[in-house]
Amino acid sequence: MATYLEQLETPVPVVDLDRLAHNLDRMAAYATLHGLRLRPHVKTHKSPRIAAEQLRLGAVGLTCATLREAEVMAEVCDDLFVAYPPVGAARLERLARLPAEVQVTVAADDVHALDALAVAAKLGRRTIDVMVEADLGMHRVGVTSPEKAVAIARHVERSSSLRFAGLQFYPGHIRSHVKDQDAALVQLGRDIAVYTEALTDAGLPPRIVSGGSTPAAWRMHEVPGVNEVRPGTYVYNDRTTAQIGACDWEDCALTVLATVVSISVKGQAVIDAGTKALGREPLRAEGDGYGALLDHPEVVVSRLSEEHGILDLSQTSWRPRLGDQVRVIPNHVCIVVHLFDEIFGVRGHAVETRWPVAARGRASNLELETAPNRPRAV
Amino acid sequence: MATYLEQLETPVPVVDLDRLAHNLDRMAAYATLHGLRLRPHVKTHKSPRIAAEQLRLGAVGLTCATLREAEVMAEVCDDLFVAYPPVGAARLERLARLPAEVQVTVAADDVHALDALAVAAKLGRRTIDVMVEADLGMHRVGVTSPEKAVAIARHVERSSSLRFAGLQFYPGHIRSHVKDQDAALVQLGRDIAVYTEALTDAGLPPRIVSGGSTPAAWRMHEVPGVNEVRPGTYVYNDRTTAQIGACDWEDCALTVLATVVSISVKGQAVIDAGTKALGREPLRAEGDGYGALLDHPEVVVSRLSEEHGILDLSQTSWRPRLGDQVRVIPNHVCIVVHLFDEIFGVRGHAVETRWPVAARGRASNLELETAPNRPRAV
Numbered sequence: 001m002a003t004y005l006e007q008l009e010t011p012v013p014v015v016d017l018d019r020l021a022h023n024l025d026r027m028a029a030y031a032t033l034h035g036l037r038l039r040p041h042v043k044t045h046k047s048p049r050i051a052a053e054q055l056r057l058g059a060v061g062l063t064c065a066t067l068r069e070a071e072v073m074a075e076v077c078d079d080l081f082v083a084y085p086p087v088g089a090a091r092l093e094r095l096a097r098l099p100a101e102v103q104v105t106v107a108a109d110d111v112h113a114l115d116a117l118a119v120a121a122k123l124g125r126r127t128i129d130v131m132v133e134a135d136l137g138m139h140r141v142g143v144t145s146p147e148k149a150v151a152i153a154r155h156v157e158r159s160s161s162l163r164f165a166g167l168q169f170y171p172g173h174i175r176s177h178v179k180d181q182d183a184a185l186v187q188l189g190r191d192i193a194v195y196t197e198a199l200t201d202a203g204l205p206p207r208i209v210s211g212g213s214t215p216a217a218w219r220m221h222e223v224p225g226v227n228e229v230r231p232g233t234y235v236y237n238d239r240t241t242a243q244i245g246a247c248d249w250e251d252c253a254l255t256v257l258a259t260v261v262s263i264s265v266k267g268q269a270v271i272d273a274g275t276k277a278l279g280r281e282p283l284r285a286e287g288d289g290y291g292a293l294l295d296h297p298e299v300v301v302s303r304l305s306e307e308h309g310i311l312d313l314s315q316t317s318w319r320p321r322l323g324d325q326v327r328v329i330p331n332h333v334c335i336v337v338h339l340f341d342e343i344f345g346v347r348g349h350a351v352e353t354r355w356p357v358a359a360r361g362r363a364s365n366l367e368l369e370t371a372p373n374r375p376r377a378v
Numbered sequence: 379m380a381t382y383l384e385q386l387e388t389p390v391p392v393v394d395l396d397r398l399a400h401n402l403d404r405m406a407a408y409a410t411l412h413g414l415r416l417r418p419h420v421k422t423h424k425s426p427r428i429a430a431e432q433l434r435l436g437a438v439g440l441t442c443a444t445l446r447e448a449e450v451m452a453e454v455c456d457d458l459f460v461a462y463p464p465v466g467a468a469r470l471e472r473l474a475r476l477p478a479e480v481q482v483t484v485a486a487d488d489v490h491a492l493d494a495l496a497v498a499a500k501l502g503r504r505t506i507d508v509m510v511e512a513d514l515g516m517h518r519v520g521v522t523s524p525e526k527a528v529a530i531a532r533h534v535e536r537s538s539s540l541r542f543a544g545l546q547f548y549p550g551h552i553r554s555h556v557k558d559q560d561a562a563l564v565q566l567g568r569d570i571a572v573y574t575e576a577l578t579d580a581g582l583p584p585r586i587v588s589g590g591s592t593p594a595a596w597r598m599h600e601v602p603g604v605n606e607v608r609p610g611t612y613v614y615n616d617r618t619t620a621q622i623g624a625c626d627w628e629d630c631a632l633t634v635l636a637t638v639v640s641i642s643v644k645g646q647a648v649i650d651a652g653t654k655a656l657g658r659e660p661l662r663a664e665g666d667g668y669g670a671l672l673d674h675p676e677v678v679v680s681r682l683s684e685e686h687g688i689l690d691l692s693q694t695s696w697r698p699r700l701g702d703q704v705r706v707i708p709n710h711v712c713i714v715v716h717l718f719d720e721i722f723g724v725r726g727h728a729v730e731t732r733w734p735v736a737a738r739g740r741a742s743n744l745e746l747e748t749a750p751n752r753p754r755a756v
Contacts, residue, residue: 006467007467007468008468009445009466009468009469009472009740010466010468010469011740012740043684043685065684065685066685067387084639084650084685085639085640085648087637087638087639087640087650087700087701088387088388088637088639088650088701089384089385090385090386090387090388091387091388091637094387109640109642110640110641110642110700112700113700113701135642135643139643140640140643140648140681140683140686140688141639141640141642141643141648141686142640142642142643143642144642144643144644148642172683259465259466259469260465261462261463261465261466261519262463262465262487262488262518262519262520263488264487264488264513264519264520264521264522264526265513265517265518265519265520265522266522270463270518270519272462272465272466275657275659275713276713276716279653279657279658280657280658280659280660280713281653281658282658303518305518305550306421306443306712306713306716307421307443307444307462308518308519310518322465322488322490322491323465323466323491334684335653335654335658335684338654338684338717339716339717340739340740341739341740341741361718361719362387362389362390362718362719363719
């Protein structure tokens with residue numbers, strides 16, 4: 001018996017399966033066309049099912065941020081880049097315990113992190129690849145000079161359990177709505193050249209130079225030296241991605257299905273998707289609110305409580321009734337996925353499938369055994 | 379063998395058990411002193427273990443927002459107020475299926491919600507109590523006139539499966555930092571008197587008049603007519619609660635334990651608690667940032683990425699080393715709890731216990747059976 005949207009209990013994230021397929025195809029084609037290695041970041045979907053599809057379409061491996069993500073993705077992939085500083089005893093222990101057949105790469109920006117990493121690699125009877133992380137404008141993590149990059153690469157190469165793989169950066173500061181994106185990309189190319197030259201002069205040429213992130217991914221082929229991209233958001237896209245022009249409104253694949261639960265206060269309607277369903281993420285572009293309706297983009301979620309979202313009806317003649325369902329395109333989809341345990345896949349109004357957000361949370365390997373996140377047919 | 383903070387994998391929420399006990403005692407004593415019914419909101423802790431302690435200390439019942447919360451709390455409590463509009467077929471079905479021995483009360487602000495509610499109550503072979511929700515300044519949900527309140531109460535009383543219980547409001551707009559809190563409380567008393575008179579004139583005097591929320595809870599005894607409070611945040615408190623003066627800094631019981639993972643970029647340190655651990659909640663008081671350090675309150679989390687938090691070191695001489703652990707007092711603790719599956723209980727540096735955030739998420743009864751959230755000794 002078919003299941004329809006109207007039967008789902010809200011709030012719940014639903015994914016348009018055709019849009020998802022289109023988004024996966026488009027990025028894979030872009031990477032193939034320009035000869036870029038595609039190593040998608042799984043933080044957006046946290047699902048081995050979608051990761052397997054990315055790999056089938058040509059991805060060389062996967063990018064993870066947390067060890068939970070890496071453990072879950074090890075089920076479908078044997079080439080994992082943990083793009084996070086390998087710092088902290090518990091994190092190192094989990095890293096070392098990843099299945100032996102998985103090639104593990106990590107990002108490092110401090111020589112002081114390397115000795116413990118080398119010990120962990122040895123205890124795990126494995127060689128860990130190290131990418132030197134450089135700060136090329138984001139000012140978050142990463143070495144701030146080519147000299148420091150060379151020092152880390154040398155330190156890596158001195159360890160028998162570590163291997164230098166290349167250079168990575170996160171161009172999160174380069175977004176389509178930044179007016180001088182052209183100039184920023186040119187500067188990025190120059191910076192990469194300086195780092196690459198320093199490493200090459202030291203006898204340690206980077207095999208991989210890895211950049212990406214969805215907003216900048218589509219232009220990474222214009223940056224000399226870059227040979228890998230790591231976009232995450234592109235699988236679902238969101239209101240911010242659309243607003244900055246990195247996708248069309250019709251490419252937004254994930255919406256939060258919600259129910260109108262109160263129309264008592266004038267000029268607004270209240271839905272059951274609040275901060276605990278949408279996240280309190282700003283629109284990183286022109287505009288305000290925490291999301292907009294798929295079918296009425298002029299209606300934004302203007303205020304949030306934990307379990308209430310306020311729809312501003314001042315810009316629309318549409319008037320919802322109590323109990324109506326609406327679909328909200330969130331500002332930042334990665335945060336929405338992290339708030340739920342399960343996602344439903346739909347075509348039109350028909351619910352075709354459901355899958356767990358298997359890599360959500362922080363549970364250790366030990367706890368994975370009892371996780372309720374098993375695929376299931378609707 | 380004892381476990382210490384240093385052994386925990388970060389980011390993870392840890393609760394100071396002495397502070398938690400003190401917070402629970404203090405609110406219970408306040409309610410007893412002033413003859414107020416205490417019906418704590420479980421949205422903050424989502425834990426039947428803490429709920430049981432609240433009941434042991436004299437709470438008359440519990441307040442829930444979601445059906446998941448109600449289902450989990452039904453294990454320890456037979457008097458549940460679902461302070462949320464009973465709208466939507468799936469929500470009504472779950473409401474009706476709560477264990478028969480649980481007395482269920484809901485909040486309503488629209489007569490159109492009542493007929494379906496009455497049917498659901500009948501199918502569940504139970505009587506559901508209804509509180510009329512009034513908008514007394516928050517402008518979120520709630521009827522906006524005494525006439526509408528009377529209309530709902532009358533409609534309720536006409537149904538054989540529903541019973542009118544009283545009046546409820548959420549004074550979220552009254553916070554300690556609002557300069558005219560005194561005036562707001564006086565106005566609240568006047569509004570309640572008007573509603574109560576209208577209902578009494580209609581032959582439907584409210585048995586319960588329920589207000590509360592942590593910031594305003596401590597002054598609810600000053601508002602004539604109020605006989606019940608529903609605070610949630612007080613169990614843990616947070617940076618906002620402390621900043622507006624509704625608790626002391628030393629009453630903040632929950633911190634997010636995090637590790638310094640990068641000190642590469644000048645003037646800052648990066649911890650592994652980002653948006654997916656702290657939430658992007660503003661400080662609802664003077665000040666900025668997304669949290670502050672327990673041991674260095676002058677250090678705030680000034681920027682967030684999904685898995686990175688940037689500590690601003692400009693106001694401190696303290697300089698963390700790579701791998702150091704820090705404890706962050708979050709701006710809004712309810713959101714932090716919702717982001718994690720498990721909480722650790724500590725005294726000093728010793729980890730004494732752990733408990734699941736059992737009512738997190740949206741899982742239906744069916745899925746509860748396979749939930750991994752079982753208590754476990756450290």
